[in-house]
Structure formats: C-alpha cells, structure tokens
Amino acid sequence: MTNVGISVKNYSIAFGNTQILNDVSLSVKQGEIVTILGPSGCGKSTILRSIASLEENYTGEIFINEHCLIANGKRECHKDIGYIFQDYALFPHLNVRQNIEFALYKLNKIERQRRVDKLLKQFDLVDHRHKQIHELSGGQQQRVSIARVLAYEPKVILLDEPFANLDTLLRNKTKVWLKKLIKELGLSAILVTHDQKEALSMSDKIAIINNKRVEQFGTPKKLFEEPNSFYVANFLNKINKLPERLIEKIGCSVPKDYVGIVPIDKIKVVADKSKIKATILDVSYCGDFYELDVILDDYENTEIIVKTFCIDCLEESSICYLDIDIKDIKLVRK
Numbered sequence: 228m229t230n231v232g233i234s235v236k237n238y239s240i241a242f243g244n245t246q247i248l249n250d251v252s253l254s255v256k257q258g259e260i261v262t263i264l265g266p267s268g269c270g271k272s273t274i275l276r277s278i279a280s281l282e283e284n285y286t287g288e289i290f291i292n293e294h295c296l297i298a299n300g301k302r303e304c305h306k307d308i309g310y311i312f313q314d315y316a317l318f319p320h321l322n323v324r325q326n327i328e329f330a331l332y333k334l335n336k337i338e339r340q341r342r343v344d345k346l347l348k349q350f351d352l353v354d355h356r357h358k359q360i361h362e363l364s365g366g367q368q369q370r371v372s373i374a375r376v377l378a379y380e381p382k383v384i385l386l387d388e389p390f391a392n393l394d395t396l397l398r399n400k401t402k403v404w405l406k407k408l409i410k411e412l413g414l415s416a417i418l419v420t421h422d423q424k425e426a427l428s429m430s431d432k433i434a435i436i437n438n439k440r441v442e443q444f445g446t447p448k449k450l451f452e453e454p455n456s457f458y459v460a461n462f463l464n465k466i467n468k469l470p471e472r473l474i475e476k477i478g479c480s481v482p483k484d485y486v487g488i489v490p491i492d493k494i495k496v497v498a499d500k501s502k503i504k505a506t507i508l509d510v511s512y513c514g515d516f517y518e519l520d521v522i523l524d525d526y527e528n529t530e531i532i533v534k535t536f537c538i539d540c541l542e543e544s545s546i547c548y549l550d551i552d553i554k555d556i557k558l559v560r561k
C-alpha cells in the first residue's frame with residue numbers, strides 16, 4: 228500500500244471578520260488515528276472540511292502525502308479521501324445496497340457487485356440490503372455511511388463525530404470495531420470529537436484546540452500525564468487548581484505564570500487533624516464512587532472537588548481533613 232499521510236501546515240481560516248483558526252499544524256502518518264479535540268464551535272469540522280476541499284478560503288497548506296491540495300492556485304479534491312459526516316448524509320431515496328454502490332459507477336458491474344457484497348458482509352448488513360434508510364436503526368445507518376465511504380477504497384478517512392447519534396452501549400462497541408477496522412485497512416484517519424474519553428481511547432495522537440490554535444499535539448498518554456497548560460489538563464481530566472500558598476506549604480514553589488493542579492482522585496480524606504481542613508458543601512453519589520464538593524477553610528475558602536469511595540461520617544456541612552502528596556501536584560502554564 229502506498230504510504231498516505233496527512234499534513235496540515237500553518238493553516239488559518241476566517242469567516243468574514245471572525246478569525247476561526249490561526250496557524251494550525253498537525254500531521255497523521257499512515258495507519259494512525261489523530262483526533263482533533265476542542266469545544267463546540269472551535270473549528271474542528273472546518274479543518275476536516277478543508278482537508279476534503281469543501282472549504283477553500285484558508286491560508287496555509289494541506290498535503291496528502293507529498294501532494295499539496297492546491298494546483299495552479301486552485302484547491303482540488305483528492306481521490307484518496309473519504310468523509311464520514313456526523314449526520315451520515317445517506318441518500319434517502321436509495322436502499323442500503325444502492326447507497327454503498329453509489330460512488331462506484333466508474334467500475335464494471337462485476338467489480339461493483341464484488342465490492343458491495345464484501346462490504347455488506349463485513350458490516351453485517353446483508354439482511355438489510357434492500358431496506359430504505361428510514362427503516363434502519365441509528366447504528367445500522369452509521370455502518371452504511373462508513374461502508375459507503377470505504378467502498379471506493381480511500382486511504383484517508385475523515386470522521387466527524389461519528390458516534391454522536393449512538394447510545395452509550397452501541398457507542399462503545401462501535402468505537403472498538405471502527406478502531407480495529409482503521410488499523411486493519413492501514414488508513415490514516417482524523418477523528419473530530421468533543422468527547423475527551425473517546426479521544427483518549429481511540430487515538431494515536433490528539434490535537435487540542437484552544438483559542439484558535441493547537442494548544443498541544445501528542446499521544447494521549449503524553450497529554451494526559453504531561454499537559455503543557457491548565458487548559459489541556461482541565462480538558463482531559465477532572466482536576467483542581469490549588470491555592471499557591473497551599474502548594475508552597477506542601478513543598479513546591481510555583482513559577483510565575485504557572486499554576487499547581489491535582490487530579491480529584493489524588494486527594495485523600497484522612498483522620499489526621501494536622502492535615503488540610505475542609506468543610507463539605509455537597510456530597511454527590513456517582514455510582515461506584517462519591518464526589519465531595521469542599522471548601523478549604525484556611526485558604527481563602529477555595530472550592531475543590533474530592534473523589535472518594537467511602538463517605539462514612541462525611542456529610543454536608545461537616546469538617547474533613549485532606550492529604551495531598553507532593554508527587555501528585557503538577558505545575559502547568561496558567
């Protein structure tokens with residue numbers, strides 16, 4: 228297979244007077260899944276649309292392998308790209324088989340049938356092949372939309388919130404299945420989501436967008452364990468910002484423009500009254516654990532959250548004592 232990757236270099240785009248993204252660069256190697264993660268409206272889909280040549284008014288360059296998507300000053304659509312839309316964008320007047328077959332009109336009939344039969348089988352859609360789209364469940368429609376794109380054997384796929392319309396169970400099952408499929412086919416994939424857990428579990432690398440630019444780009448482990456800013460840490464994990472005086476008491480010094488953070492599950496509720504005193508504001512039952520919303524009485528009433536598995540004697544308005552290990556504190560850019 229040819230070695231297809233995607234590279235976005237110094238990409239910027241504005242709509243009217245509104246700058247959406249500024250100097251964004253990221254790359255995807257063959258067989259890699261890269262996720263673009265960011266809040267609603269930050270420009271994730273706009274990047275995908277630009278790679279698919281559905282958006283033209285950007286500056287910077289987009290390469291599919293060595294091939295720049297600009298020829299003679301004009302953007303062009305690359306044949307190796309498959310785009311899976313958030314709303315599936317299936318043809319309602321065609322049945323399942325016809326939807327999958329749609330883009331294969333250039334092939335002869337035998338090759339067309341061979342590819343569609345293989346996909347129907349692979350995607351568990353054989354029994355549904357004559358159904359109209361409205362007769363399918365959300366999960367089945369999603370499988371048709373992916374099969375339709377894979378029918379023309381793209382080397383790059385762009386997935387815009389592909390799990391958005393699925394319930395939690397189906398979502399988890401589909402994530403595992405799709406990741407395996409992408410790896411088996413050796414595709415280069417860009418996934419767009421605003422779901423942190425999805426990004427962490429699906430991706431080889433993640434690009435976090437903040438304030439019109441890529442705040443950090445790297446492996447999920449790197450971003451989770453070594454966030455380069457408060458924004459990244461807060462986006463990927465449940466954390467608390469600690470008062471500077473408390474961090475210094477624990478034994479760290481906080482450089483200028485930095486802040487000390489600790490994940491909510493790294494704070495321990497202890498019996499030792501010499502530790503950090505806190506008043507409980509609220510106790511939330513979260514299934515197999517509890518979250519305590521507490522106020523640090525001696526630190527300007529800073530409010531933090533503590534994850535605990537046991538709430539013996541812990542109730543609203545009662546006092547508790549907290550311990551934080553110096554090794555669990557990270558210093559990150561504000």
Ligand SMILES: Nc1ncnc2c1ncn2[C@@H]1O[C@H](COP(=O)(O)OP(=O)(O)OP(=O)(O)O)[C@@H](O)[C@H]1O
Binds near residue numbers: 242247269271274
């Ligand atoms: N054709 C357009 N004309 C004007 N503004 C646009 C156009 N397309 C997108 N925008 C604006 O650009 C911004 C980014 O949109 P985009 O759809 O890329 O965001 P997103 O991060 O994918 O959001 P979501 O997670 O909600 O899907 C939004 O403010 C949107 O309103």
